[in-house]
Amino acid sequence: MPAVLEEFEPIFGEPKVEWTGTYSGLGQSSAFVFYVHSPDSSHLRICVSDFRHTTWESVCSVSQLEDMRDSVGIGGSWSEFIHYLVASIKSEDVKLLLEALPDSNDTKSAKLVAQKSKGMPRISFSLTKITGAAASDAVANLSQELFKAFKGLQYLFMEEQERCLQLTKLISVEKEKNEIFHSQLELNSKRQKLQKAINSLEKVDLTNGQNPPGKQAAQSPGPTKVTKRPVPTHRRAKARGIILQDSENEKDS
Amino acid sequence: MPAVLEEFEPIFGEPKVEWTGTYSGLGQSSAFVFYVHSPDSSHLRICVSDFRHTTWESVCSVSQLEDMRDSVGIGGSWSEFIHYLVASIKSEDVKLLLEALPDSNDTKSAKLVAQKSKGMPRISFSLTKITGAAASDAVANLSQELFKAFKGLQYLFMEEQERCLQLTKLISVEKEKNEIFHSQLELNSKRQKLQKAINSLEKVDLTNGQNPPGKQAAQSPGPTKVTKRPVPTHRRAKARGIILQDSENEKDS
Numbered sequence: 438m439p440a441v442l443e444e445f446e447p448i449f450g451e452p453k454v455e456w457t458g459t460y461s462g463l464g465q466s467s468a469f470v471f472y473v474h475s476p477d478s479s480h481l482r483i484c485v486s487d488f489r490h491t492t493w494e495s496v497c498s499v500s501q502l503e504d505m506r507d508s509v510g511i512g513g514s515w516s517e518f519i520h521y522l523v524a525s526i527k528s529e530d531v532k533l534l535l536e537a538l539p540d541s542n543d544t545k546s547a548k549l550v551a552q553k554s555k556g557m558p559r560i561s562f563s564l565t566k567i568t569g570a571a572a573s574d575a576v577a578n579l580s581q582e583l584f585k586a587f588k589g590l591q592y593l594f595m596e597e598q599e600r601c602l603q604l605t606k607l608i609s610v611e612k613e614k615n616e617i618f619h620s621q622l623e624l625n626s627k628r629q630k631l632q633k634a635i636n637s638l639e640k641v642d643l644t645n646g647q648n649p650p651g652k653q654a655a656q657s658p659g660p661t662k663v664t665k666r667p668v669p670t671h672r673r674a675k676a677r678g679i680i681l682q683d684s685e686n687e688k689d690s
Numbered sequence: 691m692p693a694v695l696e697e698f699e700p701i702f703g704e705p706k707v708e709w710t711g712t713y714s715g716l717g718q719s720s721a722f723v724f725y726v727h728s729p730d731s732s733h734l735r736i737c738v739s740d741f742r743h744t745t746w747e748s749v750c751s752v753s754q755l756e757d758m759r760d761s762v763g764i765g766g767s768w769s770e771f772i773h774y775l776v777a778s779i780k781s782e783d784v785k786l787l788l789e790a791l792p793d794s795n796d797t798k799s800a801k802l803v804a805q806k807s808k809g810m811p812r813i814s815f816s817l818t819k820i821t822g823a824a825a826s827d828a829v830a831n832l833s834q835e836l837f838k839a840f841k842g843l844q845y846l847f848m849e850e851q852e853r854c855l856q857l858t859k860l861i862s863v864e865k866e867k868n869e870i871f872h873s874q875l876e877l878n879s880k881r882q883k884l885q886k887a888i889n890s891l892e893k894v895d896l897t898n899g900q901n902p903p904g905k906q907a908a909q910s911p912g913p914t915k916v917t918k919r920p921v922p923t924h925r926r927a928k929a930r931g932i933i934l935q936d937s938e939n940e941k942d943s
Contacts, residue, residue: 449840470837488830577741580833584723587702587840590847597850604857611864618871625878632882636889643897 440499440515445475448526449583452485452549458537467491469533471549472579473526483549483562484575485533492572493547493564509558525551525560693752693768698728701779702836705738705802711790720744722786724802725832726779736802736815737828738786745825746800746817762811778804778813 450471467487476482479499486492497505506518525531531551538545547564567575703724720740729735732752739745750758759771778784784804791798800817820828 449837451837451841468834470833488833489826573742576833580723580741580829580836581721583833583836583840584702584704587836587843588704590840590843594843594847594850597847597854600854601850601857604854604861607861608857608864611861611868614868615864615871618868618875621875622871622878625875625882629878629882629885632885640892643893 440503441478442475442481442499442519443478445481445519447472447474447582447586448523449586450526450531452531452533454533454535456535456537458539458545470579470583471526471531471533472582474582483564484579485547485549485564486572486576486579488576488580492567492575493549494567494575495549495562495564497562505560509560511558521553522551522560525553525557528553530554693756694731695728695734695752695772696731698734698772700725700727700835700839701776702839703779703784705784705786707786707788709788709790711792711798723832723836724779724784724786725835727835736817737832738800738802738817739825739829739832741829741833745820745828746802747820747828748802748815748817750815758813762813764811774806775804775813778806778810781806783807 448471452469452471454469467489469485469487469491471483471485473481473483476496481497481502483495483497484492485494502518502522503515506515511518511521528551530553531549534548534550536545536547544566547566549562549564551560552558701724705722705724707722720742722738722740722744724736724738726734726736729749734750734752734755736748736750737745738747755771755775756768759768764771764774781804783806784802787801787803789798789800797819800819802815802817804813805811
């Protein structure tokens with residue numbers, strides 16, 4: 438299966454401009470923007486412009502990119518090479534190397550050089566200057582695509598903002614749950630302490646053998662307990678008194 | 691204090707193109723982009739372009755905007771009017787109204803019309819066509835500013851992504867806390883049930899009158915309890931026995 442460029446997301450960036458040779462001032466005040474995209478699945482296109490006077494272009498076929506992979510010395514699969522290329526172009530270290538043409542405002546050559554990080558292999562594209570209608574078209578295309586990317590990013594940004602909002606709400610819910618759980622735990626702990634205190638009081642009462650009447654009545658009002666109660670003193674006294682008096686009276690009479 | 695345009699954040703958007711008069715096909719295939727910004731604190735500038743053939747412009751002074759406020763009929767303060775204007779321009783309903791010039795490819799007039807929502811007052815800017823170097827400059831400026839806005843948005847988007855990541859982590863932490871609390875609550879509930887079962891078993895034992903000797907010893911080995919205990923039967927019997935026996939012996943003897 439031949440190598441292809443599938444779903445290549447356009448990349449926009451600002452290269453650092455570096456001059457070699459006798460620099461005569463061209464582009465000094467201009468900021469350049471590069472645009473790397475895939476016009477079809479078998480080509481990579483690079484366009485660099487200051488939107489004013491100067492526009493460069495480079496179109497690479499997949500087979501040219503395969504040659505680049507070999508010469509750059511990036512091992513691994515085709516997709517790994519494309520990932521490396523994209524990471525390099527998206528890095529902070531992308532340079533527009535311009536070679537000045539002696540005694541002229543023009544450039545002899547231009548290159549876009551990208552390096553993923555220090556010490557890593559450089560990715561380099563030789564650029565061709567374009568002028569007239571081709572340049573106007575390229576710049577118009579760059580701007581239109583930049584606007585599309587901007588709109589897409591605006592949408593993604595709003596989505597992410599919405600996600601943050603939902604996550605913030607979710608955190609509030611979880612924190613609220615936590616508070617409820619926490620106060621439940623505290624309440625339980627208080628209850629447990631209270632229960633322990635009650636239990637130990639009850640044990641003291643019970644192990645003392647004598648149940649306080651009020652407590653006993655409240656806790657076990659069943660008839661089984663009543664049988665164990667001593668006969669009330671007034672009833673006991675009365676009964677005994679009468680019997681004793683009778684017998685005494687009998688003895689006395 | 692005169693009204694000013696402070697911290698006016700640039701707005702980029704795509705207007706819907708609507709033709710009036712005999713439309714001869716101009717701009718049919720082109721998408722337009724508008725750019726509304728404040729070049730200084732006393733002017734608002736609108737630039738509309740297809741990045742190819744056609745670019746319009748409108749520059750409004752603050753006093754012209756104040757007149758617009760009166761004619762549009764937006765009450766309230768100056769800043770409220772600016773908020774309304776921004777909301778209208780940022781809305782989905784921004785139109786580029788083009789009036790065709792008879793028998794020509796050119797336009798007689800162009801207007802950018804924005805409406806915050808249906809039934810609300812329209813904000814309208816009459817546009818002037820610009821050509822040549824002025825148009826090139828305006829388009830280059832638009833593109834450069836669009837790139838700046840794109841870069842700024844990229845930064846904000848990454849920040850928002852990072853925020854989402856942090857919030858997601860925070861949710862995990864809160865959920866973990868919740869799980870710990872929840873399992874603590876469950877454990878407590880099990881413990882309480884077990885404690886209740888133990889307590890009721892102990893009560894049954896104690897209220898039955900007989901304390902298991904081992905248990906009693908374990909629970910109340912203190913000397914205070916001992917004093918309350920009845921005198922052991924063998925000692926009681928001995929003491930009483932001697933006295934009784936003596937008196938009995940005395941009587942008997």
